[in-house]
Amino acid sequence: xxxxxxDFLKQNFKPFLNIFIRYNGxxxxxxxGVSYLLVTGFVGALSISEGFATESDPTQYYVLVGFGTISxxxxxxxxxxxxxxxxxxxxxxxxxxxxxxxxxxxxWEMVKxxxxxxxxxxxxxxxxxxxxxxxxxxxxxxxVIGVLVxxxxxxxxxxxxxxxxxxMINENRDVIDAYSEGxxxxxxxxxxxxxxxxxxxxLLGILMAVVLMIPGILxxxxxFHSINNEVDFFNSPLANIIWILSLxxxxxxxxxxxxxxxxxxxxxxxxxxxxxxxxxxxxRIDEIGAGE
Numbered sequence: 001x002x003x004x005x006x007d008f009l010k011q012n013f014k015p016f017l018n019i020f021i022r023y024n025g026x027x028x029x030x031x032x033g034v035s036y037l038l039v040t041g042f043v044g045a046l047s048i049s050e051g052f053a054t055e056s057d058p059t060q061y062y063v064l065v066g067f068g069t070i071s072x073x074x075x076x077x078x079x080x081x082x083x084x085x086x087x088x089x090x091x092x093x094x095x096x097x098x099x100x101x102x103x104x105x106x107x108w109e110m111v112k113x114x115x116x117x118x119x120x121x122x123x124x125x126x127x128x129x130x131x132x133x134x135x136x137x138x139x140x141x142x143x144v145i146g147v148l149v150x151x152x153x154x155x156x157x158x159x160x161x162x163x164x165x166x167x168m169i170n171e172n173r174d175v176i177d178a179y180s181e182g183x184x185x186x187x188x189x190x191x192x193x194x195x196x197x198x199x200x201x202x203l204l205g206i207l208m209a210v211v212l213m214i215p216g217i218l219x220x221x222x223x224f225h226s227i228n229n230e231v232d233f234f235n236s237p238l239a240n241i242i243w244i245l246s247l248x249x250x251x252x253x254x255x256x257x258x259x260x261x262x263x264x265x266x267x268x269x270x271x272x273x274x275x276x277x278x279x280x281x282x283x284r285i286d287e288i289g290a291g292e
Contacts, residue, residue: 001192001196001200001267001268001271002196002199002200002203004267004271005196005200005263005264005267006203008094008263008267009260009263012090012094012102015101015102016087016090016259018104019086019090019102019104019107020083020086020256020259022104023082023086023104023108024079024082024083024252024255027075027078027079027082027255028248028252030071030075031075031248031251031252031255032244032248033071034068034071034072034075034251035243035244035245035247035248035251036068036244037064037065037067037068037071038064038065038068038069038072038247039240039243039244039247040061040064040240041061041062041063041064041065041066041067041068042061042065043240043243044058044060044061044064045058045061045062045065048061072251076251076255079255080255080258081118081119081122082111083255083256083258083259083262084165084258084259084262085111085114085118085169086107086111086259087258087259087260087262087263087266088165088166088169088262088266089106089107089108089110089111089169090102090107090263090266091166091263091266091267091270092110092166092169092170092266093106093107093110095170095270110169114168114169117168117174117175120175121164121165121168121175121178124175124179125161128157128161129157132153132154132157135153136149136150136153136154137150139153152194155193155194155197155198156186156190156193156194158197158265159186159193159194159196159197159265159268160179160182160183160186161182161265162182162197162262162264162265162266162268162269163181163182163185163186163193163265163268163269163272164178164179164181164182164183165178165182165262165265166182166265166266166269166270167181167182167185167269167273170269185269185272185273185276188272188276189272189275192268192272193268193272196264196268197261197264197265197268200261200264201261201264204257204260204261205257208253208254208257211253212249212250212253215246215249219242219246222242
């Protein structure tokens with residue numbers, strides 16, 4: 001699974017990145033706006049509390065932070081749902097095209113056709129997450145083993161949602177039926193699902209950390225030299241721009257991470273589906289029979 005995933009990622013990262021940028025342009029601008037609100041509000045409130053500003057009332061900055069936080073949460077949920085759907089639709093179209101190039105329009109059309117079911121699926125997913133979170137939190141109070149059980153439950157939930165979502169879109173199932181199919185696959189191949197998501201999730205996290213290392217180092221160098229030169233961070237336009245761009249980059253990359261993580265369950269779904277139903281094998285046998 002790990003080898004298959006990274007082979008798929010190597011072949012499809014650039015085409016999917018084009019789709020990601022094409023359909024996330026508005027969201028990227030949104031993240032820039034949210035970052036501006038959060039950075040401006042936080043820096044303004046902090047400058048007053050530390051005595052670096054002549055103003056005495058930080059209320060306007062608290063309002064910016066509050067509005068920015070609410071905007072961030074809404075934007076984060078919308079982009080997570082959207083890119084979760086894009087990734088699933090891309091894998092399905094890739095399979096249907098037998099590895100041929102996937103057109104942007106094909107992916108968007110599939111998401112648009114299933115938009116109603118996607119919204120209902122996500123709403124139920126949030127409700128289920130509340131139950132999973134409560135159960136996991138209860139187990140987490142058990143020393144040592146409880147933490148392991150908590151992460152096991154979370155990984156199982158993540159796999160279940162990913163497999164169910166794929167079944168809903170690929171097989172045109174209704175939402176409840178898709179959850180049932182996802183649960184069946186998870187129960188049958190539990191440890192394969194858990195370890196695939198765990199290992200690939202860790203490797204993706206390392207990959208994202210490496211990507212963030214370059215802007216992180218550049219930002220660190222700027223901060224180091226600014227401190228040595230006694231730059232006023234609170235009143236420096238350049239400093240604010242750097243914080244805004246850094247936060248925006250972090251949010252955008254995390255959104256990309258979510259989409260790449262769904263690829264895991266997309267590939268896992270087709271593997272487990274074939275292992276369970278042998279549809280491709282039966283089709284080849286039928287074709288041989290027809291040829292004779």
